Amino acid sequence: MTFNKPLFLKLLGDETFIKKVKxxxxxxxxxxxMKSKILETNEFHTLIGAEDMTKARGQYAREFITSKGNGLYFSIAIPxxxxxxxxxxxxxxxxxSIASAIKKVTKLNIKIKxxxxxxxxxxxxCGVLIEEFKLTKNKSFLIIGVGLNVNNESLPLSISEIATSLKIESGNDLSREQICSNIIKQFTENILRYESSGFNFINEEFSKHSVHHFIGKxxxxxxxNCEFVGLTDKGYLIVFSKEKxxxxxxxYSDLVKIYK
Structure with a gap:
């Protein structure tokens, strides 16, 4: 089913920075x-999404595999x-924001690596890609791309051992509009909390959602083998090795595997 824009905007309400959706x-x-739109209009209150993307990319220019009509593939921008x-x-x-939003809808045990x-x-x-886009010498935007497997019934064999979807794990079809609106509302709220409370807010919230046991290089x-401890003020990960x-x-790329 095609993404329902009027339903999404109704669920979103009036208290976020997103006012339109394409x-x-x-x-x-x-x-x-999104970059082209900002260049043309100098406006960032629109969410850009699609049923499918032919050149979706993740961090380090890695390919991101999409599934038409099943996932959430969108970008937003903030100054x-x-x-x-x-x-x-x-x-x-x-x-x-994504972890909190999905938990509200599905009650699944979502974690952040x-x-x-x-x-x-x-x-x-789900993966997130953030890129800086410089509009003028003194004005830049952060373009935030999200790729979330929602109603995929299966995944390509090439990634089926390392990736899954909300439908595969929950057994239910889920509303992409509800999940997307929840993500935007949660992100808006969290940005405001960060601007008022500083980094301590991030450290506390990330600790609630983080994977706690993993393998690092x-x-x-x-x-x-290491365990989660917290974050540095710069936003990097502090771990502890019992063995060492x-x-x-x-x-970024130092975490090579996670445990359940």
């Missing part, structure tokens, strides 16, 4: 369409504020 049958990338580490902090805020991959058990259901290449009796700070 939803396509097929585009190459919602990130690129980049002059706050230290805002890019990394925004990644964490969006991950927290640092910094912004969303997991059910040991399988990924040190700079030496050594693999260690030592704390480590992890960045």
């Amino acid at each position: 939803w396509y049958d097929e585009i190459e990338s919602s990130q690129d369409v 980049k504020k002059n706050i230290l580490n805002i890019m990394q902090h925004t990644k964490l805020i969006m991950a927290i 640092f910094p912004n991959d969303i997991y059910l058990g040991t399988k990924k259901i 040190l700079k030496s290449g050594e693999i260690i 009796q030592q704390h480590y700070t992890f960045y």
Whole structure:
């Protein structure tokens, strides 16, 4: 069933920064369409989404596999504020928002794999891509792309061992409009809380949703078992290895596997 824009806007209400939605049958990338829209209109209050994307991408330019009519594939934009580490902090805020929003709808045990991959058990259901888009010398936006497997009944064999969908795990068809509106409302609320309370809010909320046991790779290449401790002020991950009796700070690609 095609994404219902009027229903989405009704569920969204009037208290978020998203006022309009443009939803396509097929585009190459919602990130690129959003950048073009900002260039043309200097306006960021529109959500850009599609039933399918032919050139969807994740972090490090990795391919993201879509399934027409089954997933949530969209981008939003916010002005980049002059706050230290805002890019990394925004990644964490969006991950927290997605995890909270999905839990409200499904009651599933959603977890975040640092910094912004969303997991059910040991399988990924959602990825987030954040890119800075410089409009002028003094004005930039953060373009936030979300790819969430919602009503996929199956996944390609190439990723079926490492990815899943909300329908596969819950056994139910879910409202994409409800989940999407919940994500935007939660993100709006969390951004406001961050601006008023600072980084402590992120640390507290991320701790509630984070995967707590995983395998990490040190700079030496050594693999260690570790446990979640918290986040640094810059938004990086602090872990503890019982085997080494030592704390480590992890960045992005250092987490190679998670436990249930």
